[in-house]
Amino acid sequence: MKVVIVGAGNVATHLAKALLAANVQIAQVWSYHYANAKLLADQVHATAIENLAVLDKTADICLISVKDDAIAEIAQQLIDFKGVIAHTSGSVNIDVLSGSANYGVFYPLQTFSKDKELSFSTVPLCIEANNDITLQLLKKLANQLSNRVVEIDSEKRKILHLAAVFACNFTNHFYALAEEVLTAHQLEFDILRPLITETAAKVQQSLPLTVQTGPAIRNDEQTLKKHEELLLQQPQLLEIYKIVSESIKKTR
Template sequence: MKIVIIGSGNVATHLAIALKKAGLPVAQVWSYHYVNAVQLANQVGAQAIAKLDEVDHQAALCLIAVKDDAVAGIAEQLAGFKGLVAHTCGAVPMSVFAGKFANYGVFYPLQTFSKSKALNFDDIPLCLEANSEASMQLLKQVAIKLSNRVLEVDSDKRKILHLAAVFACNFTNHLYALGEQLLEANGLEFDILRPLINETASKVQHALPLAVQTGPAIRSDEQTLKAHQELLLQHPHLLEIYRTLSESIKKTKS
């Protein structure tokens, strides 16, 4: 099976490496920057291509792993591709491909990816959607070789899933960054928070988040809340975030 990867970023890189590891070698890699395509192609033994019109139309599957806003434009340039085309985005509907391809779908891995951090695809949920049963079967054929968690998720539900992931992952990581800034400004190292972060993440592997919520807001420790806010008076942006999240925690008590 010939597979083409469109993109060379975090998702494209991990996906290409996982495909090769699973015995599904990537035939071609395209990127906005040819040097990046060459770098990824060399990692997985593929051909780097500089233009989208060089995509092999005999390939069975073309996976578009680029930022959300770029998918529609890439699809326009690939119009007429005879194999199955799928994007890897959480928030882009499958309908972005309607009228452009006969066979299309979505191959969305629900995970946070960084090139510098190796991942085991076995437990990564792969959320699939396709415009036909034949297209779905091809996506599943690939997915089950990568992961033990393969699900059919339509575009509407995938939007909600992606939104929930932003809250659970992207916003959480941003809060880590804000915590780091507070520590650094006061001569403390971020490393001191790592055990706390690990334990917080560990708890929700065995219980629902609401059941293990801790902190001054859930306990209604008003004096502590007031003291924290006084410390943030010189940081109005952080003060607003602190107040908003504290009020949200109070309102979502079990």
């Protein structure tokens, strides 16, 4: 199987490395910035290209891994591609690729950073296709990379992506807010790392609702009031604290 990759960001980088490790041939890598394409292509023994017009027409699959807003524009430039075209977005409908004959979605449900290695075999791969032949091809590729391949349509994938934003992006933002609170009082973020690790470990075995702790779930009004007083000089954080605390109270 021969694959070309359109994009050279975090997702594209991890995906390309996983393909290489699975002995899948990566023919070409394209990016808006040729230097980025060259950097990734060199790592996965592929050819970097500057123009999509020279995309390898003999490739079996073209994986589009660019920002969501750019997928439609890229897809328009690939309508003559004879293989399967698939994007890697969690929130973009499969129909954005409908100008092609065979198309689908190849969405890895994970947070990626270029410099942080991870095992792709544990990453859930969510796939969708416009016909069964395309689905089987994407499934075959997915099974070479991951131990968990899930068929999921665009509507449910949007819900999944929304949930992922709460579970990952918002949670990480809360870490940043916690750091802001600590820094304002000359305390180091490092002291929270064991707590963060244990909290994440709990939900590997239990549902989040059953392991909720803290003053809001206990309805500890005195502690809540003290926390709010500490945030009086940070009105945005105070508002967030109140909203989240009320949300937790309602789950009791």
